[in-house]
Amino acid sequence: MPKIAIGLNAVIAAVTDEVPRILTVRRPGPDTSHGAGAEDALPFGPLDPENDRTLDRGLRRWVREQTGIELGYVEQLYTFGDRDRDPAESRGRPRIIAVAYLALVREREREVAGQARWLDAYEFFPWEDWRAGRPEVIDRAIAPTLARWTAGTPSALARRERRERADIVFGLGGAAWDGERVLERYELLFEAALVPEAWRAAPGSGTPALPAATLPGRPMAVDHRRILATALGRLRGKLKYRPVVFELLPPTFTLLQLQRVVEALAGVRLHKQNFRRLIENGGLVEGTGRHHPATGGRPAELFVFRRDVLRERPAPGVGLPGIRRVS
Amino acid sequence: MPKIAIGLNAVIAAVTDEVPRILTVRRPGPDTSHGAGAEDALPFGPLDPENDRTLDRGLRRWVREQTGIELGYVEQLYTFGDRDRDPAESRGRPRIIAVAYLALVREREREVAGQARWLDAYEFFPWEDWRAGRPEVIDRAIAPTLARWTAGTPSALARRERRERADIVFGLGGAAWDGERVLERYELLFEAALVPEAWRAAPGSGTPALPAATLPGRPMAVDHRRILATALGRLRGKLKYRPVVFELLPPTFTLLQLQRVVEALAGVRLHKQNFRRLIENGGLVEGTGRHHPATGGRPAELFVFRRDVLRERPAPGVGLPGIRRVS
DNA sequence: CTCTTTATGCTCATCATGAGCATAAAGAGG
DNA sequence: CCTCTTTATGCTCATGATGAGCATAAAGAG
Numbered sequence: 140m141p142k143i144a145i146g147l148n149a150v151i152a153a154v155t156d157e158v159p160r161i162l163t164v165r166r167p168g169p170d171t172s173h174g175a176g177a178e179d180a181l182p183f184g185p186l187d188p189e190n191d192r193t194l195d196r197g198l199r200r201w202v203r204e205q206t207g208i209e210l211g212y213v214e215q216l217y218t219f220g221d222r223d224r225d226p227a228e229s230r231g232r233p234r235i236i237a238v239a240y241l242a243l244v245r246e247r248e249r250e251v252a253g254q255a256r257w258l259d260a261y262e263f264f265p266w267e268d269w270r271a272g273r274p275e276v277i278d279r280a281i282a283p284t285l286a287r288w289t290a291g292t293p294s295a296l297a298r299r300e301r302r303e304r305a306d307i308v309f310g311l312g313g314a315a316w317d318g319e320r321v322l323e324r325y326e327l328l329f330e331a332a333l334v335p336e337a338w339r340a341a342p343g344s345g346t347p348a349l350p351a352a353t354l355p356g357r358p359m360a361v362d363h364r365r366i367l368a369t370a371l372g373r374l375r376g377k378l379k380y381r382p383v384v385f386e387l388l389p390p391t392f393t394l395l396q397l398q399r400v401v402e403a404l405a406g407v408r409l410h411k412q413n414f415r416r417l418i419e420n421g422g423l424v425e426g427t428g429r430h431h432p433a434t435g436g437r438p439a440e441l442f443v444f445r446r447d448v449l450r451e452r453p454a455p456g457v458g459l460p461g462i463r464r465v466s
Numbered sequence: 467m468p469k470i471a472i473g474l475n476a477v478i479a480a481v482t483d484e485v486p487r488i489l490t491v492r493r494p495g496p497d498t499s500h501g502a503g504a505e506d507a508l509p510f511g512p513l514d515p516e517n518d519r520t521l522d523r524g525l526r527r528w529v530r531e532q533t534g535i536e537l538g539y540v541e542q543l544y545t546f547g548d549r550d551r552d553p554a555e556s557r558g559r560p561r562i563i564a565v566a567y568l569a570l571v572r573e574r575e576r577e578v579a580g581q582a583r584w585l586d587a588y589e590f591f592p593w594e595d596w597r598a599g600r601p602e603v604i605d606r607a608i609a610p611t612l613a614r615w616t617a618g619t620p621s622a623l624a625r626r627e628r629r630e631r632a633d634i635v636f637g638l639g640g641a642a643w644d645g646e647r648v649l650e651r652y653e654l655l656f657e658a659a660l661v662p663e664a665w666r667a668a669p670g671s672g673t674p675a676l677p678a679a680t681l682p683g684r685p686m687a688v689d690h691r692r693i694l695a696t697a698l699g700r701l702r703g704k705l706k707y708r709p710v711v712f713e714l715l716p717p718t719f720t721l722l723q724l725q726r727v728v729e730a731l732a733g734v735r736l737h738k739q740n741f742r743r744l745i746e747n748g749g750l751v752e753g754t755g756r757h758h759p760a761t762g763g764r765p766a767e768l769f770v771f772r773r774d775v776l777r778e779r780p781a782p783g784v785g786l787p788g789i790r791r792v793s
Numbered sequence: 794c795t796c797t798t799t800a801t802g803c804t805c806a807t808c809a810t811g812a813g814c815a816t817a818a819a820g821a822g823g
Numbered sequence: 824c825c826t827c828t829t830t831a832t833g834c835t836c837a838t839g840a841t842g843a844g845c846a847t848a849a850a851g852a853g
Contacts, residue, residue: 142515143472145547145563186547188469188561194547218545218565220472220513220521234515236472236563238545303774395799413842415801436799437849447630722830740811742832763830764818794853801848809840817832823825 145186147198148239148363150216150370151208153257154387154400160257161367162206166360180360181367182206182255183237198240206251212243212386214377217369225361237362241370243386260371261406262357263364266309267321267371268406276355281333282311284349288331318405321372325365328355336364375405382423385444393431393439394418422448472513474525475566475690477543477697478535480584481714481727487584488694489533493687507687508694509533509582510564525567533578539570539713541704544696552688564689568697570713587698588733589684590691593636594648594698595733603682608660609638611676615658645732648699652692655682663691702732709750712771720758720766721745750775 151162161181168178184201191197199210220236251257261268265276285305292298302312308323310316329337333349335358358364377383378401387400398414418424425445430438478489488508495505511528518524526537547563578584588595592603612632619625629639635650637643656664660676662685685691704710705728714727725741745751752772757765 143470143513145470145472186470188549192549194545194563215544217542218521220565222515222519236521236565238547238563393800410842410844411799412801412803412844417841433850434799435851436797437801437851439800720831737811737813738830739813739832739834744810760819761830762820763828764820764832766831797850797852799848799850801846803846804844806843807841810838812836812838813834814836815832815834817830819828819830821826821828823827 142233144233144235145188146183146235146237147186147194147201148181148183148219148237148366149198149202149210149242150181150239150367151202151210151242151244152260152370152374152387153244154403155257157399157403159260159371159403161260161263162208162251162255163258163359164253164255168360178360179258179357179363181239181363186238194238195240198242202242206253206255208244208251210242210244212383214241214373215239216241216366216373219362219366221362237366239366239369241373243374243383245387245389258357260367263359263367264321264325264371265356266324267318269316269318270402270406270408277309280349280353280355281309281328284333285309285311285327285331318407319372319376321375322365322368325368329365334358334364336362371404378404382444382448388444391427391429391441391443393434393441394424395434395439397424397442469560471560471562472515473510473562473564474513474521474528475508475510475546475564475693476525476529476537476569477508477566477694478529478537478569478571479587479697479701479714480571481730482584484726484730486587486698486730488587488590489535489578489582490585490686491580491582495687505687506585506684506690508566508690513565521565522567525569529569533580533582535571535578537569537571539710541568541700542566543568543693543700546689546693548689564693566693566696568700570701570710572714572716585684587694590686590694591648591652591698592683593651594645596643596645597729597733597735604636607676607680607682608636608655611660612636612638612654612658645734646699646703648702649692649695652695656692661685661691663689698731705731709771709775715771718754718756718768718770720761720768721751722761722766724751724769748775 149162153160153162163179164182165177166180168176182202182205184198184205186194186197187200191200195213195215198213202208202210216239218236218238220234222234224237225235266274266281268274289298289301289305292301305327306312306314308317308320308327325334328334332338333354334356335351335354356364359367374383384397384400384404388397394415395411397418398409398411401414402408423445424442427441427443429441431441432438476489480487480489490506491509492504493507495503509529509532511525511532513521513524514527518527522540522542525540529535529537543566545563545565547561549561551564552562593601593608595601616625616628616632619628632654633639633641635644635647635654652661655661659665660681661683662681683691686694701710711724711727711731715724721742722738724745725736725738728741729735750772751769754768754770756768758768759765
């Protein structure tokens with residue numbers, strides 16, 4: 140019996156109607172014996188060591204088989220191999236190492252086969268969406284609980300460290316919000332027992348920090364929310380220096396459509412005119428002369444992505460505010 | 467018999483005397499039967515699925531056991547799982563998935579046990595070191611061979627594509643040099659049969675593009691040079707937005723020492739006064755008032771890294787030229 | 794014809810960056 | 824002690840990028 144198996148996890152993302160959507164599947168929860176229903180999970184498939192020449196071919200193969208989606212842009216994210224990833228594993232089953240991938244697909248490919256469905260990424264991370272201002276869940280639930288968690292720490296040094304960490308990652312004590320720290324935020328919530336995954340991983344080792352109904356964000360199976368956090372953080376970072384947004388857009392688009400997709404992923408609103416300027420003299424796009432059937436005002440020009448930008452600019456991206464290293 | 471095994475590869479880096487050094491081991495080459503001596507390889511160790519709770523603990527364990535080094539900063543790089551990674555594998559042995567890590571250590575830890583030794587990273591990638599100007603190997607060997615490779619392509623479309631790619635990654639046709647594209651450059655050389663690893667992977671499938679003696683850079687075992695390229699590219703990128711250099715420096719250092727380490731990794735020279743300015747008002751360091759025993763001129767102040775920068779700046783790094791997204 | 798809505802053009806202050814001049818503070822050699 | 828060399832450090836200036844907002848254009852709705 141093999142002691143180790145390789146699994147391939149996919150975070151498949153699209154943006155529709157200004158909502159970043161993630162492909163999820165339902166699977167039986169760990170407490171099925173207690174009758175505790177199903178959980179959301181990321182689609183998952185095995186590597187066929189004999190026939191899949193590369194890991195990402197293996198991924199594409201089973202995604203095609205399971206959902207009918209033919210993946211385009213695919214990027215390896217991270218390999219998760221903690222022994223306690225899946226508590227169920229400890230009992231003699233092989234240890235599963237999960238190689239996680241991020242895939243970007245266009246709206247058109249939304250229709251999927253099987254039991255898969257698209258869910259709003261911000262259902263899982265409500266604190267990450269600042270487009271309508273500071274999310275209220277931060278001040279209502281997260282900040283106070285983190286404060287209690289910090290206060291309940293015996294050592295003064297550890298207390299200070301925890302407070303600083305909370306301030307930094309959640310932008311609390313006047314610190315700036317950094318959109319890319321999605322994973323750090325999730326991990327902090329995990330440690331502070333603000334997500335059910337935390338006490339599921341180590342049953343009996345702690346108490347939920349809040350009543351279940353007020354916990355922030357929808358949980359996922361095993362460590363899948365951690366994988367999703369890794370994906371969102373990585374995608375937000377990549378937006379800035381690689382033209383990945385275009386993987387999510389139709390072949391032609393207006394600048395506002397482009398902006399909305401960027402905003403949906405970055406979780407912030409951007410200044411419209413400056414965004415235009417950045418994109419236009421960044422040489423990333425090219426006007427087609429054609430116009431979009433009016434969306435309520437003056438018709439907008441349709442643009443296409445210039446595939447040859449890469450030649451001119453070393454690191455083309457769509458530019459987000461706050462990239463400066465020195466303020 | 468297990469079909470799959472997990473290996474952990476480590477790129478352990480230090481900077482000494484302005485040279486970025488990588489810990490390597492010697493291991494018997496694939497052609498040992500032909501008497502073709504040993505190869506350089508990255509240190510490698512197995513994961514113990516029973517006892518290593520996490521992958522990076524496994525890594526730390528065997529690095530400690532094999533070399534005596536206690537790793538500090540460790541970061542997962544990438545998971546390499548191509549079936550043909552190691553040609554020797556195809557014959558019935560299990561497929562090895564390699565999870566590669568980057569570790570940074572200080573000069574002091576240079577002394578290592580066992581058969582490990584430190585080698586200049588630029589021996590493997592001579593085209594990556596631009597500190598003394600454009601490396602001559604580019605114009606002497608790489609550019610002409612790539613030109614031949616391009617010219618020998620039947621389809622005009624493919625020809626154009628190859629030329630563009632060569633221009634972009636090697637900064638040839640007036641394109642800018644992007645220090646981070648280390649992996650893309652190595653992969654291009656691989657495809658163009660400019661590295662011995664290429665025809666070793668697919669024996670008989672092609673001819674060396676150049677006589678062995680003039681091939682650029684020192685080869686490594688299996689796909690280890692690819693892993694090293696991944697590491698160098700990632701490190702160069704990370705320098706810009708995370709204070710990782712300080713992992714490589716002694717607790718106190720002068721600004722010039724800091725600059726030299728950054729330059730060694732980035733492979734470019736920086737403007738001294740501007741570098742100072744960037745570092746100083748970046749708030750990354752703090753003067754100690756003490757001074758360095760003169761190194762030939764006016765004594766330089768000793769600085770320490772301010773661990774609490776993270777609090778103030780979302781993405782502190784040491785700043786390299788050419789980060790602008792729009793020129 | 795007017796109002797509303799979105800698109801697009803343009804200006805301006807501020808800040809970051811690249812380049813280089815100038816001065817300071819040490820040791821070496823006379 | 825004086826001068827030269829070397830590295831450290833301070834400062835200026837032109838240029839370009841960014842953040843903010845005003846103004847005009849072009850469509851549909853009423």
